[in-house]
Amino acid sequence: MPPSVNMVALVSVGRHPQSGRSRRAEQDGRAVEMGMNLSCDIDGQLSVVHVGDSKEPVLRQYAGMGLDALTVLEQDSGLDVLPGVVTYLKETKANLVLTGVRAERGESSGMLPYLLAEQLGWPLVPRVAEILSIKEGEAQVLLALPRGQRRSITVALPFIATVDNAAKGARQTAYGPGLRAQLNVVESEDNTDDIATSWDISPAKPRPKRMKVVKAKSAADRFKAATAKPAGGGGRVMKNETAEEKAQAIFDLLKQEKIVR
Amino acid sequence: MILDWLLPALIGVLLVLAGIGAVRRMNLWRAGQAEKVDFIAGLMAMPKRYLHDLHHVVERDKYMSRTHVATGGGFVLAMALVVLVHLFGVDSKILAWALLASLVMMFCGALFVAKRRLNPPSRLSKGPWMRLPKSLLTFSITFFVLTLPVAGVLPDGFSLGVIGGWVFTLVLSVLILLSLGEMLFGMTWGGPMKHAFAGALHLAFHRRPERFGGGRSTGLKAADLGGASHGVAKPSDFKWNQLLGFDACVQCGRCEAVCPAFAAGQPLNPKKLIQDMVVGFAGGTDEKYAGSAYPGVEVGHAKGGADNIITDGLISSDTLWSCTTCRACVEECPMMIEHVDAIVDMRRFLTLEKGETPNKGAQVLENIIATDNPNGYSPASRTHWAADQNLNVMKDVKQADVLFWVSDGAFDMRSQRILRAFVKLLKAANVDVAILGDEELDSGDVARRLGDDATFQSLAKRNLATLSKYRFNKIVTTDPHAFHCLRNEYGDFGADALLSISGESVEVLHHTTYLNQLVKEGRLQLDTFKGGKVTYHDPCYLGRYNGEYEAPRELLASLGIEVAEMERSGYRSRCCGGGGGAPITDIPGERRIADMRMEDVVSTGAELVAVGCQQCTAMLEGVVEPRPVVRDIAELLSEKLKEPEKLKEPEETIEAEKIMEEERA
Ligand code: SF4
Numbered sequence A: 001m002p003p004s005v006n007m008v009a010l011v012s013v014g015r016h017p018q019s020g021r022s023r024r025a026e027q028d029g030r031a032v033e034m035g036m037n038l039s040c041d042i043d044g045q046l047s048v049v050h051v052g053d054s055k056e057p058v059l060r061q062y063a064g065m066g067l068d069a070l071t072v073l074e075q076d077s078g079l080d081v082l083p084g085v086v087t088y089l090k091e092t093k094a095n096l097v098l099t100g101v102r103a104e105r106g107e108s109s110g111m112l113p114y115l116l117a118e119q120l121g122w123p124l125v126p127r128v129a130e131i132l133s134i135k136e137g138e139a140q141v142l143l144a145l146p147r148g149q150r151r152s153i154t155v156a157l158p159f160i161a162t163v164d165n166a167a168k169g170a171r172q173t174a175y176g177p178g179l180r181a182q183l184n185v186v187e188s189e190d191n192t193d194d195i196a197t198s199w200d201i202s203p204a205k206p207r208p209k210r211m212k213v214v215k216a217k218s219a220a221d222r223f224k225a226a227t228a229k230p231a232g233g234g235g236r237v238m239k240n241e242t243a244e245e246k247a248q249a250i251f252d253l254l255k256q257e258k259i260v261r
Numbered sequence B: 001m002i003l004d005w006l007l008p009a010l011i012g013v014l015l016v017l018a019g020i021g022a023v024r025r026m027n028l029w030r031a032g033q034a035e036k037v038d039f040i041a042g043l044m045a046m047p048k049r050y051l052h053d054l055h056h057v058v059e060r061d062k063y064m065s066r067t068h069v070a071t072g073g074g075f076v077l078a079m080a081l082v083v084l085v086h087l088f089g090v091d092s093k094i095l096a097w098a099l100l101a102s103l104v105m106m107f108c109g110a111l112f113v114a115k116r117r118l119n120p121p122s123r124l125s126k127g128p129w130m131r132l133p134k135s136l137l138t139f140s141i142t143f144f145v146l147t148l149p150v151a152g153v154l155p156d157g158f159s160l161g162v163i164g165g166w167v168f169t170l171v172l173s174v175l176i177l178l179s180l181g182e183m184l185f186g187m188t189w190g191g192p193m194k195h196a197f198a199g200a201l202h203l204a205f206h207r208r209p210e211r212f213g214g215g216r217s218t219g220l221k222a223a224d225l226g227g228a229s230h231g232v233a234k235p236s237d238f239k240w241n242q243l244l245g246f247d248a249c250v251q252c253g254r255c256e257a258v259c260p261a262f263a264a265g266q267p268l269n270p271k272k273l274i275q276d277m278v279v280g281f282a283g284g285t286d287e288k289y290a291g292s293a294y295p296g297v298e299v300g301h302a303k304g305g306a307d308n309i310i311t312d313g314l315i316s317s318d319t320l321w322s323c324t325t326c327r328a329c330v331e332e333c334p335m336m337i338e339h340v341d342a343i344v345d346m347r348r349f350l351t352l353e354k355g356e357t358p359n360k361g362a363q364v365l366e367n368i369i370a371t372d373n374p375n376g377y378s379p380a381s382r383t384h385w386a387a388d389q390n391l392n393v394m395k396d397v398k399q400a401d402v403l404f405w406v407s408d409g410a411f412d413m414r415s416q417r418i419l420r421a422f423v424k425l426l427k428a429a430n431v432d433v434a435i436l437g438d439e440e441l442d443s444g445d446v447a448r449r450l451g452d453d454a455t456f457q458s459l460a461k462r463n464l465a466t467l468s469k470y471r472f473n474k475i476v477t478t479d480p481h482a483f484h485c486l487r488n489e490y491g492d493f494g495a496d497a498l499l500s501i502s503g504e505s506v507e508v509l510h511h512t513t514y515l516n517q518l519v520k521e522g523r524l525q526l527d528t529f530k531g532g533k534v535t536y537h538d539p540c541y542l543g544r545y546n547g548e549y550e551a552p553r554e555l556l557a558s559l560g561i562e563v564a565e566m567e568r569s570g571y572r573s574r575c576c577g578g579g580g581g582a583p584i585t586d587i588p589g590e591r592r593i594a595d596m597r598m599e600d601v602v603s604t605g606a607e608l609v610a611v612g613c614q615q616c617t618a619m620l621e622g623v624v625e626p627r628p629v630v631r632d633i634a635e636l637l638s639e640k641l642k643e644p645e646k647l648k649e650p651e652e653t654i655e656a657e658k659i660m661e662e663e664r665a
């Protein structure tokens, strides 16, 4: 009987913020960590999958976490990774996908999990801090909210989870096992990303932070101001409005924030 | 008389048993990995190594060295003569008298052994070791009595009457059995006398023969990368002559007495570690161990076998991570055992195979891999400290007399003060100097001590590739750790191929050595230091690792400072606690090593402690105030530099420094 939970962790090549050098990506490492821990606790198996160059040394850093093998869907850089992953997930009958919220290089749009979810028709569970248990096809999941808060939800398999920085950090990678781990290379078809090839790519600039003016007299006040939940004066909860009204509200906000001009 | 045949029979049987034991023991060592050893040369050199090198170390304890000469020398001589006289029955008065004389010598020695055992210091092992002086005395007395007739002092058939004769024979036989049992049987079957047998062979087949004859060999051996496993997981993963070395331990506890981690109450005792290694390759438990335990760890629960994973039940990994690699134990060990090699070998397994470097270890290694410095700073900011220093960079000048190896101190504000002081001195002496700038990488010291030899080797190779692009006569560094790597450990990766401008080999120098040369050449004019009392702390990686004890002291003397020496100084200097990645793995103890070192400083009454290492500076300055001031020798010198008027620093730099000082405060 195949294990009831067939997990796939999708990993990418990260980028060190200081040196710009390739590394095991923060969140993807956490996704593998989560998968490894889950496969110990529940009846499940984990496979770790990367799309790209099988000679990439960073893959050994993931393998060094103690993986026997790693699957690489071999393809040139600049190609669309999505079709290959979808085919792979369908073929292997995966029912739980773990991955980072966004990649550390490339577009880094964080869109991949959403596009995957759309194509597979699975729910997307964003910013997972911990998967507490998976029983009878239902997972008990803790979502990470700002300021250390958690929301507990129950999701039915299959689903895609993006792993938040609040999840348990990736374990140390060991040189020996990383070196010896087997790489299963799967050739995938040519999926030229026509749109991306026409793009002009320039380095991102950090957006300036909005100043928060705190008129506090004592240290205690300042502490409160720094830690308190924003009172959310500007926000609005819209439940009963029509979809158009909701969309309009979002559009107005984006305009007001000068994100859309 | 019965003794006439019983004595040779007993000696013969015990010699055979000892022989069998020796073969068995050798087979235990052979469980280790192959290692190239020059057997013949080793055996030939053994007596000299014993008489000269080993004795040189034993000599530090005058009482013990004399005792050992008398006892050991007496015994070896006596045993040889016993075989001739009593086993082969060579009937010679001269031999008999010689035997008597050596037995007297041994007896006198044994008396002193016994005396020291009356109230033994805690570093000595008890148990069977308490029995040894008695066995030694018994041996000398028994054979003395037995030899008297042969020497013609007592008539051959002197009569005690029939019953008296029987009793006498019986008593003598028992005594013979007891003493020969200890001395011959015990030697190869694991008794205290094992140290003589294993010790002699260990001297002959030592893994670092360069250490004999006053040499120094402190660089770690490179790990083989890419195999089915890395580092030492099981006792049988050690080289065979390392196992032999462990067996040579006499449990004198000198290593224990100097170990800073042991004194700080961390779970490490180098003597116990070596004994546990013996338990490991011989199999069994540590129940019979009769010395001090690892602080906070009860004796008797450790189990081992030649093919069992060491950290699964023999020793805890915390023991391995407590070591600062200060080499005090190795320096002090009369048997010249290599504790640090063994500890790092086992760490390699934990880091390279298990990925279990404790505490900040994993993060530091990850940073080194991704940014070539342990704190994960941007590699492009490595030369920021020198923005106002107007230093030549090798990339531009391609060659210089001196290459200043800056080290990771470049990223640390406190260390930067040492770097600037050194640059100021170099400029004052008009030295043609250049730095590598952003091309320099971490030396790999920390990675290597943390067991990550893969990262060390990668750094070493990349650094050497950079170095080989340029021409220079000397590499000078203010960091003893980088100094050690460059000088003693890069050789395995091709450092010897570096050539100076004139085509000779490149010298690697510590800044104190180089500054001392400059002072002697009259290129630096210094004022007299007028502070209070000053003491000097020898950094482990400068002193014990590289033998530089004099230059720092001469430099201090050139400032008119008379060093108030600490009790633990020179080759006996106590570690500051900063080596071997110990501040990173941070194994808890009862005290901090740096605090203990500062107490050493305080006990001299010094108001200032001079050091020659940024890591020592950081560790000692980390001790809570009030405490003596900590200064690198370069800082002391630069403060007392007599500057020709035109070389005065421009006002802005002083201003800038003041502002930075204030910002830091
Ligand atoms: S290892 Fe060396 S110093 Fe330590 S107890 Fe053994 S012989 Fe003595």
Ligand code: SF4
Pocket (backbone or CB within 6 Å): B255, B258, B259, B260, B261, B262, B268, B269, B270, B322, B323, B324, B325, B326, B327, B328, B329, B330, B339, B340
């Ligand atoms: S190197 Fe230093 S810390 Fe390590 S065991 Fe030896 S004496 Fe102790």
